[in-house]
Amino acid sequence: MNAVWTRTLAFSGAVLVGTFVVRALSDWTTAFAFAAAVFLLRYLRDAIHLQALWRWSRKEHGATLPRSSGAWEELYAQLYHRGRATQREIANLSQALISFRGAAQALPEGVVTLNAQSQILWCNAQAEEHLNLKLSKDEGQTLTNLVRAPDFLVYVSRGEWEKPVQLRVRHSMQGAERVLSLQLVAYGDGQKLLLSRDITRFERLETMRRDFVANVSHELKTPLTVLSGFLETISESALSAKQQADYLALMREQAERMQRLVDDLLTLSALEANSTPHDDVVDATHLFERVESTARQLSAGRHRIVFDIEPGLSIAGAELELTSAFANLVTNAIRYTEDGGEVRVTWSSTDDGGASLAVADNGIGIQAHHLPRLTERFYRVDRGRSRQSGGTGLGLAIVKHVLTRHQGTLAITSEVGKGSVFTATLPAKRIVRQADSNDVLDPVSDEHERDRELTDA
DSSP states (O other): HHHHHHHHHHHHHHHHHHHHHHHSSSSHHHHHHHHHHHHHHHHHHHHHHHHHHHHHSHHHHHHHHOOTTTHHHHHHHHHHHHHHHHHHHHHHHHHHHHHHHHHHHHHHHHEEETTTTTTEEEEEEHHHHTOOOHHHHHTTTTTHHHOHHHHHOOOOHOOOSOOOOEEEEETTTTTEEEEEEEEEETTTEEEEEEEEEOOOOHHHHHHHHHHHHHHHHHHHHHHHHHHHHHHHHHSSSSSOHHHHHHHHHHHHHHHHOOOHHHHHHHHHHHHHHSSSSOOOOOOOHHHHHHHHHHHHHHHSSSEEEEEEOOOTTTEEEOHHHHHHHHHHHHHHHTSOOOOEEEEEEEEETTTOOEEEEEEEOOOSSOOGGGGGTTTTTTOOSHHHHHHHHHHHEEEEHHHHHHHEEEEEEEEEETTTTTTEEEOOOOOOOEETTTTTTTTOOOOOOOHHHHHHHHHHH
C-alpha cells in the first residue's frame, strides 16, 4: 500500500512540474490541457487494466495473469498469491470433508448430520439402512417427518440427549423387525449429530439370557420342591418302611433329574467354551455299538430297534461329543415312540463324500410349527411328556452345538401320527474311510478312555 501511495504522489508531482514547465513555455490554457491529457491517458490505462482484471477473474483458476507494469503488476501478483492460497485451503477442506465422509461411511453405526432445524445435511449408508432414508431425495428434509416413532419424537423435543433411546422398527425391504439405539449429540451453532446403532443381536442375547435363567430356575424348582416336601414329610411323620422306601425312590428320581440337568448344562458350557473339537479318528462301528447299548437299555424291549451301520466310515472329531449327540437323537426317538413302535438308525455315506446319520421313528410326530425351534434350549413340544420321560429340554441343543463344531448340519422332518426323521450330516473332510487310513485307526488317549468310563458309570 505504501508503494502505491508513493507511486501516486510521484506521478502527481511529475504532472504538476510538467504543468508549470508548459506554463513557462506557453500560457495557462496549454498547461491545463497538458495536465488533463496526462490524467486522461492514465485513466485510460487504468480502465484497460481493470477490463483485463475483470476478464481474468471470470476465467478458471490457474489462468495466466494479464501483462502489466507498475502498481498493476504488484496488484496482479497479490491477487495471484491470494488466489493460490485460497485454492490450497479449499483443496485441504475438500480433502478433509472427503476423509470425514469416507470414515463415517466405514463406521458400523449410522451417522446423520442435522442443522439447527433438524434438517438432514448428510448421512452414511448405515443410517440409510437403519432409518430407511435415501440421501439423494431426503437431503434437506426434517428428520422427524421421516422417522415418526412416538418415542423418538418425544426424545428429540425433550432436548435431554445424554442417554440414547431405543426403537423397534421394521425394515421396509426385508420386513424383519430390528432394535435401534438412537442418540443425538449437539455441536457447532445449533447443529446436531444423530448416531444409530443396531442392537438387535444384543437384545436377542439379553432375551435369551433372561429366558435361560428363568428356565433353569423353573427346571430346578420343581424337583427341589418335591425333595423338600418329602424330607419334611419323612422328618415330621411316622411312616412305615414301605412308605419310606417309596418316598426315597421318588426323591432319588428327582435328584437324578437334577443331576441330568446339571450334566447337560455343563456339557453345553464346555461346548461353547471350546470352539474347535479334538480331531481324533473315531471308530464309528464302536461308537454306534455304545449308542445301541444305551438305546436298548432305555427301551427295555418295548420297541423294535434296528441299527444299519455302513462299515469303514470313521469320523475325525471328538468321540465323547459325537457319542453324546448321536445318543441324544436315538434316545429322543425312543422316548417319543409308543411301546411296540420302531426306531431305525442308519449310518451311511453321502454323494459328496460325507456321511449322515438318519434316526427314523414311527412315533407321535411333531407339528410343523414346532420344528424350527426344536434345537432351542428348554424348548419342549409336550412339557409333561418330556419330564415324564426324563428329558431335560437340552438334548437337541447339545446335538446342534456338537454338529456345528464338526461343520455338520441337522435336518428334521416329521408328520403327526406317522413319526419323525432326524438327519445329522457330516462333511467329507470329517469322514475317514478305512482305505484312507490303511485300515488302522488312531488309538484313543488314556484321558479319553477314563472319560468314557466315567460317562458309562
